[in-house]
Amino acid sequence: MARLFFNIVAISGSAAFAGVMLAIGIILGAYWKSLSPQAFLDWFAQNNHFVAQAIPFVVVPALIGLAGSLYLGWNDAGRTLWLAASACLIAVLIVTFAYHLPSNAQFAAKTVPLDQVSGKLDTWLWLHSLRIILAFAAAILGIVAIAR
Template identity: 60%
Template sequence: MDADDEPIFLSGYLERRYRVHEASVGFISTQLHRAIGESLAYLNYAVWEFTAAFLAALTHPEFNATLSANPSSAVAAPHLPRRSAWPAFVPPNAGSRQEKNLQLLFRILAVAGSAMFAGVMLAIGAILGGYWKSLPPTEFLDWFAQYSDLIMRAIPLVIIPTLIGLAGALWYDWNEPATRVLWLASAACIAAVLSLTMAYFMPINAAFARKAITPDQVPAQLKSWLLLHNVRIALALVASMLGIAAISR
């Protein structure tokens, strides 16, 4: 079309579009595109449910009225395309941004999860550990019988994201030997924490909770508990630092 006719075409396009497609059966959507640069070519890309709906629209009185309402210099050429037999070409790096974002998410979960796990363990040792040591043995056993479940409930909240992150980080970095070793070492630290938790802390916590340990045994058992708890904290911190080293490579 001529440049002078472009405003006329655009001013009537929206009204004509709604009038035509509201009267059309099988119409889904449409989008008007303009050529880049000085070209005045426009492409109106419409989606229809089925071919018969498009063909019916071509013969609809409203559709023909819209064509005659266009500026005299405008040339309209409706087409019905179909996908060619040639297979689609997908570049090798297609989707790389999404892959990188997912890889980053797994790395963040692995590092942040292990760091949060260490933080939770540190809070238990520093805050509750000092409080426990200040209590008489009988009061400590009463406290543990009432509140020990709260400690165990906090662990899955941080360990589950850590395990998901480590699994994903290993999946993405498996073909990078140096990075893979760091993630495996980080996973080994978390595995050691879980093994220590299940082999020692769960049984001793249960013994404290049901008061199977006598009051005179509490000081020695609590000392061992806190000592091994520091090992858990150290392992979780090392896991987090190994994850940071893997990301930094």
């Protein structure tokens, strides 16, 4: 029963994380691209905290679910898939901590020169797309792991 719980939390948490990031990318990304560089920095400085507050609600369950699924399924055939799912989420966190969080801080502090905002936002969105793909991959790998 505990194993099923962790499997469900791992899959739904990873999928929810991907979904939240997809919404950010599609809804906010398109909006941000429509703004002038100064308007984008102003918006980000005012509203970034709303986006940041949503992420822990999906990241924490995904991490707990993956850790529990990996631990409880260590001796099973699905171990490699749970390891791969965990690697996907770890990769998301690495990109987040290495690029997105520092960039978000720069956007919020308005320290990005106006002539560099568009390029930096394009890079932000491209790497954000990578994070979405990796989070969805984690969920899919979890589904395959329990289907074995």
